Amino acid sequence: MIDHDMACRTCGYALTPIHRDGRVTYEHPVTPDTDHPTIAVPAHQRPNLFRRCHLCSIHQPWWEYHTDDAPIIVEAAGDTLTVAQRYSSRWHVCGACADLIETGDQPALTRRSLAVLGLSTDGLAAQILGGLHQAILLARAPGRTLITTGIWPATTVRPPALPRIRDRLTALLRGPVGLPHPLADHRARRHIADGLDQGQFTWIDGEFTDLVEQVAEQLPDTPVTTRIVPTGVSLLTWAHPIGPHHLDAASWTRHHDGWRIVAYRTINADLPAPTLTALRHEVGWLIPVHVRDIPHGHTITAQDPLAPLAATWLIIAQQLTRDDTVAPEAGLRRSYHRARRHTPDIRIVRIKPAARRIAATGGTGGRAQPTHRYWVSGHTRHQAYGPGRTLRRDIPIDPYLKGPDGAPIKASTTVRILGDHH
Template identity: 40%
Template sequence: MSCTIDIEAGRNHAPAERAARRAGLHRDTTTRAAYRTLHAGFLAGRRPGRTLITTTAWPDLNLAARDLPRIRDGLTRLCRGALGLPATTRVPPRRTQLADSLDRARLYWVDDDFTNMAEAAAAELPAVTVARDLAPCDDGLLIWSRPIAPRGIAAASWSRHGDTTWIVLYRTIGGGLRDEAMQALRDDAGWLAPTRDQTLQAGQRLDDGRRHPVSPLLTTWLLIAQGAAEAEPAAIDKNTRKKYERLKRPLPDVRIVHIRTRHTADAGGSRTATNRAYTSRVWVTGHWRDQPYGPGRALRRPVYIHPHLRGPKDAEIKLSTTVRILGSHGSNDPQDDDRA
């Protein structure tokens, strides 16, 4: 981005000097002249227009809930602007359609605990049959509190029409830039760049859910659908309110998604649904289970069972070689807040 700013400002030698410094060769007059010659040839062969490169090794950014309205607006500005997008997704020919969907989108920000749970559950996601109502709304933009490893996915948007849902995945851009370059990038391209997209059909079966490109989003949707999450309206900051009022736009609908407080402890605490007696408390690791639903409970969808302690609440915890850190989703029993 710094090179773009220099070139557009007429400082054509600056990128060559920067390249020589990064190579540790800036004190060699002959080498610096060679760098300038190479850059001059590049500049002479430039074609009109610019394309956003989405493979740059940007450092990750953590995006805050309060920033969602301007992040969404930056993305719609990118879709409707002149900056080219690489042909690695179906976004370029559908960028106006994406921008219109984002204008209608409900905005979700997923907090740290829920992001951690979604990442862990996505790594074990079983086969999934796509239901028409799997997504929580027709148009949405969802941002996790941090990029989901190992894909580095920071956000996802979707647009549902009938039985078809188009999903676009995004990464953050601009991390580590200095102020001038950062502001230029934000004005030009915003905070997010599309890296992958996928179309899902109602009734489609994804046999290996954990390996599917959109598994983090599918997992988040499933957790929301099973009631593991609460989505509370987020306060809109004063500057955003004034901007939207000035433009006569309705205020954005921003939801903060967090783990629902659970009250599912068994009164006796000593027997399971299979009537198995426990004399100590044992760890149950997080896992997926098929749950019947729909007419006559004939359909199935995966439900994630949180890691929790099972057994009488006053009994000793059975020792294991596994270390676990309990957060707000560490136990199904609100009294099971045991920390070493």
């Protein structure tokens, strides 16, 4: 999992995860006083979470830079008092400050920070900040790591653009940009990229996405098995961010005993055009925010970040959907043709019209229709088979959604209605 988004319970500052020998610890960007220990809690529990660039304190950070493990210590000496400040070796930096780090422009970086603080460029503060920034530039390790815990503005994913979005994602996974644990391992990243290069794209339309978002909140315990996990799909995307974790897409690759599942968010930013263009080229549109190795038979619950994905799988497996196809963008088709690459299929998955859906579920059978839609939990059925149907065997039945289309979802607190209002 890479969504270690933690904050200090005392001060509300976003903490930096440090991975060493399979263990995760959390540090403040600036070491606090001894009476302020680091107490890590999930960031969403802090309504006043402070997540800002460590250098300018304006924008949400995009990048983590790593300086030498020996901390940077800044001392300021006055007439009667000497103050020492100890900094972490991890620096969270916004896009604008990162551009100045990449070009090595320490004076511009210092002027930017001073302007934010409203300080003079020729005072003691300017000397202290200039020394700190110079130390960061001199001590930083090669490369940088993409921060994946931010809440970014979403961007719309259009089905014809999916091949381009996929290609940029695979370039990110195979490229030099650092990603948090466990995707710091380039071998694991290549395996995911290879899976993305195979199979077709699946785009879940708006009505289906709305339905998934409602029923995922009540998802029964769902074992992940080959019965529900689609094969031949390289990337599944929803029409809009879904669930409490604002997921936009997911992919899965088969392991010998299960699957590695990656969930993604789209990223957008209020950045100058050149910076945004560079970000699209280096990072793309999707970033991985949740990685999980799921063994065959593992149970996903309604509280799991992957609950929307499991609900999507179950509804598709229940044959409540129909498929349409759409061609990639014309420019992409030409680009694939020039590169002698197979033009991928893009599948749009929609909820079936009512009449077809009733036929798929066997009709009413003369019984009164329920007034709500609800999940039926997974169970086993003692089924007859063999000569004269004299033999019996238990077969597993996965959770399934029951009830007439257009009926409200049976939920504990909120009822939403799909379809036409009468």
